[in-house]
Amino acid sequence: MALFKGIIPALITPMTAAEEVDEAGLRALVETLIEKGVHGLFALGTNGEFFALSDDEKTEVAGIVVDQARGRVPVIAGTGGFSTRGVIAMNERMHQVGVDACSIITPYFNAVSQKELLVHYTAIAEAAPLPFMLYNIPAKTGGTIQVDTVAALSELPMVQGIKDSGGDFDRLTHLIGLRRDDFAVFTGTDSLILWSLIAGADGAVAATTNAVPDVVMAIYQAFQAGDIETARENQEKLRVLRGAFGMGTMPVVLKTAAELLGMPAGPARAPAMPLDEATRERLDALLEVYR
Numbered sequence: 001m002a003l004f005k006g007i008i009p010a011l012i013t014p015m016t017a018a019e020e021v022d023e024a025g026l027r028a029l030v031e032t033l034i035e036k037g038v039h040g041l042f043a044l045g046t047n048g049e050f051f052a053l054s055d056d057e058k059t060e061v062a063g064i065v066v067d068q069a070r071g072r073v074p075v076i077a078g079t080g081g082f083s084t085r086g087v088i089a090m091n092e093r094m095h096q097v098g099v100d101a102c103s104i105i106t107p108y109f110n111a112v113s114q115k116e117l118l119v120h121y122t123a124i125a126e127a128a129p130l131p132f133m134l135y136n137i138p139a140k141t142g143g144t145i146q147v148d149t150v151a152a153l154s155e156l157p158m159v160q161g162i163k164d165s166g167g168d169f170d171r172l173t174h175l176i177g178l179r180r181d182d183f184a185v186f187t188g189t190d191s192l193i194l195w196s197l198i199a200g201a202d203g204a205v206a207a208t209t210n211a212v213p214d215v216v217m218a219i220y221q222a223f224q225a226g227d228i229e230t231a232r233e234n235q236e237k238l239r240v241l242r243g244a245f246g247m248g249t250m251p252v253v254l255k256t257a258a259e260l261l262g263m264p265a266g267p268a269r270a271p272a273m274p275l276d277e278a279t280r281e282r283l284d285a286l287l288e289v290y291r
Contacts, residue, residue, distance in 0.1 A: 003074045003101050003185035004133060004161040005202050006039030007193075007220045009209035013048045013061055015180045015266040021057055023064055025264030029210065030068040032263065036213040037221075039203065041065055042079035042103060046140060046165075047207040047251040051240040053267040078123040080105030080135060084120050088127045095129040103163060103205075111143035118121050118149060125156040133161035137188065147174045154183045163188045163205045169195065176200045191214070191242050194235040197223045207251070208241050210265070210267050212290050240289050248282060250276050260284050261291075 011033075014025030015233060030041060043065045044050040044058050053061065062077045069075050077099040091102055104124060106117065108279040121134065134153065138144040143168065145153075152161045164172055165188030176199055179185045186205050187196035193204040197220070209216040215234050222231035245253050249272040255265040256275055260283065267274055275283065 008040040010045040014264040040074045072262040074100040082107045105135040108141035125158040128158040131160040137165040
C-alpha cells in the first residue's frame with residue numbers, strides 16, 4: 001500500500017455542540033471518504049484544528065481514524081509542534097495508536113533558521129518510528145522550508161515526502177524536481193490540484209474533500225484517464241468553495257460548507273465563531289453549484 005499518493009483529504013475534526021470530539025461524526029466522515037475513493041486520510045492537520053486540541057485529544061482522534069479505516073487506506077497524522085522533543089514524543093504516541101505515517105509542520109510562532117530546520121528534522125528522523133512528510137505552510141507558521149533544505153532532508157530514509165501549502169507554483173515545480181520513488185511531493189493548495197498533477201506532483205492533501213469529495217476525486221480521476229477537460233471543469237468548480245474561505249475564520253467556512261452539504265462537521269473550537277445567519281445563507285447559496 002503506497003503511503004503518499006493521490007488524493008488525501010486533510011480531515012476536519014467533527015465536534016459536538018459542546019466542542020467535544022464527535023466520534024460518531026468522525027467515523028461517518030472517514031467511511032464516506034473511503035467510499036468516495038480517497039487514497040489516504042490525513043488527520044490533525046491545520047483544518048483538523050490540531051492547534052486547538054490537547055495531546056490526549058489528538059491521540060483520540062488518530063485512534064478513531066485508524067480504527068474506522070481498518071487498513072483500507074493509509075492514515076497520516078499531524079504531529080508537528082515547535083519543540084523537537086515534543087514532536088518526537090507525539091510521533092511515538094501515533095506509532096502506538098497505529099497510524100501509518102506522520103506529517104510534521106515546520107516550527108511555528110517563533111520562525112527558525114534553515115540550519116535549525118535541518119537539525120530539527122534530522123533529530124526527528126533519527127528517532128522516528130514511522131515515515132513522515134514535511135509540511136510547509138508559511139502563511140500560518142511564519143517560516144518556509146527552502147528548496148535546498150528540502151533536498152537535504154529528502155535524503156533521510158524516514159523523510160518520504162512534502163506537503164507544500166505555500167501556493168507558490170514556481171516553488172512547487174522546483175520541489176517536484178526532487179521527487180523520487182521514495183520521496184513524494186504534494187500540493188496542499190486545493191486551487192492547484194490539476195496544475196500540480198500536470199507538473200508531475202504525486203497528488204494533493206486537499207481539505208475541500210471534506211465537503212465536496214466528488215469534485216476533488218473527479219479532478220484526479222479525470223487526469224489519470226487523460227481527460228484534461230473534465231479535470232479542468234472540476235478544478236474550476238472547486239474555486240467556488242475555495243473562494244468562500246475568507247468569509248470566516250479557518251476552518252469555520254469549510255466545516256459549515258461540509259455540514260450544509262450533508263457531511264459531519266459541527267462547530268470549530270472557540271475562539272473561532274460560527275458564521276452569522278446572513279453569511280451562512282450567502283454560503284449556502286454559493287454551494288448550489290455542488291447540489
